[in-house]
Amino acid sequence: MKIAITGGAGFIGSNLALALQEKHEILVVDKMRSLERLDNGNLESFGHFKNLLDFKGELFVGDIRDEKSLKKIADFKPEVIFHEAAISDTTAYDQNKVLSVNLNSFQSFIDLALKLNAKLIYASSASVYGDSPSPQRVGVEEPKNPYAFSKLMMDNLASKYFDKLHIIGLRYFNIYGKNEFFKEKTASMILQFGLQILSGKSPRLFEGSDKIYRDFTYIKDVVSANLVALDGKSGIYNVGSAKARSFQDIVDILQSLLKTNLPCEYFENPFKKAYQFHTEAKLDESFSYRPKFSLEEGIEDYLGEIKRIFEQEIDEDKKNSSLFKRLADRI
Numbered sequence: 001m002k003i004a005i006t007g008g009a010g011f012i013g014s015n016l017a018l019a020l021q022e023k024h025e026i027l028v029v030d031k032m033r034s035l036e037r038l039d040n041g042n043l044e045s046f047g048h049f050k051n052l053l054d055f056k057g058e059l060f061v062g063d064i065r066d067e068k069s070l071k072k073i074a075d076f077k078p079e080v081i082f083h084e085a086a087i088s089d090t091t092a093y094d095q096n097k098v099l100s101v102n103l104n105s106f107q108s109f110i111d112l113a114l115k116l117n118a119k120l121i122y123a124s125s126a127s128v129y130g131d132s133p134s135p136q137r138v139g140v141e142e143p144k145n146p147y148a149f150s151k152l153m154m155d156n157l158a159s160k161y162f163d164k165l166h167i168i169g170l171r172y173f174n175i176y177g178k179n180e181f182f183k184e185k186t187a188s189m190i191l192q193f194g195l196q197i198l199s200g201k202s203p204r205l206f207e208g209s210d211k212i213y214r215d216f217t218y219i220k221d222v223v224s225a226n227l228v229a230l231d232g233k234s235g236i237y238n239v240g241s242a243k244a245r246s247f248q249d250i251v252d253i254l255q256s257l258l259k260t261n262l263p264c265e266y267f268e269n270p271f272k273k274a275y276q277f278h279t280e281a282k283l284d285e286s287f288s289y290r291p292k293f294s295l296e297e298g299i300e301d302y303l304g305e306i307k308r309i310f311e312q313e314i315d316e317d318k319k320n321s322s323l324f325k326r327l328a329d330r331i
């Protein structure tokens, strides 16, 4: 098959590209990392060439809002479009920017998929649930930030096309795994705690982290969910591990695997007004995705890569910085 992947130089998109390239012809479209920053100081786009070092397909550097990118995809004539490109930062507060990148471009992708008769599988997000009761299910949404709202608006738009198009929105819960390093501070806490512990520093957690639960989902399960979506019925589906675990669990699992016993440091959660305190995916029986990795299994599978990042990607001066505030800023 011919497959186009937007955001294919980012975390999830690159994992899809690398997993699918042996059997399929892949076009990646990504804006790549630029020096532009959001209102919160984080980079606007995290795509990184190192995520694609083993990629054998075609890369087109372009913005998803740009006609040239759409034309490039149209000329490629994909049978499937995995649409992962987005401002993926849940703490970005520039509503105009987040919504215009994430939402406005989406109509163009729907139109393109209709024209090409291609399947459109796109990244939605569990952030749409906000603090709605756990386990979260499609239909009960309470977005708490512009990013979450942009994803909900995408889902609403997609739902108008369920009977016209093979269109599937995947509500990813908190994803962790290989190729997330270049997301800097927005990378998962599994990576961030792993690097803190490897540097011999106390893991830093929000106060009450033993009672802040998330559904942490391993990247290999996310790739499987996207493959299931190739044959699924149009709709919006949760993609999680279906098990809520605490942030404290992550640190405890890492310390056990790394055989450390560092004391934790706790500090006040600055995001608590717009924070999710308990997420757990309610999986849809009619969508045949089933997660394979528990948090213990996912972290164990990922640990070698966390060690490689610590040894090869982190500058010596950053290893000595207590917060790892800007993990990969200058890479």
Ligand SMILES: NC(=O)c1ccc[n+]([C@@H]2O[C@H](COP(=O)([O-])OP(=O)(O)OC[C@H]3O[C@@H](n4cnc5c(N)ncnc54)[C@H](O)[C@@H]3O)[C@@H](O)[C@H]2O)c1
Pocket: 006, 007, 008, 009, 010, 011, 012, 013, 029, 030, 031, 032, 033, 044, 045, 046, 047, 048, 062, 063, 064, 065, 083, 084, 085, 086, 087, 088, 089, 101, 123, 124, 125, 126, 127, 171, 172, 173, 174, 175, 176, 183
């Ligand atoms: N990682 C998670 O836990 C998670 C959870 C829920 C939803 N998602 C969603 O999954 C998708 C992939 O997320 P990710 O974690 O891989 O993030 P990421 O930031 O690593 O990937 C997004 C990619 O999109 C590219 N991009 C950004 N703006 C672009 C633009 N205007 N034009 C072209 N490319 C652009 C970036 O360069 C980056 O490579 C996103 O839509 C994100 O919102 C991720």
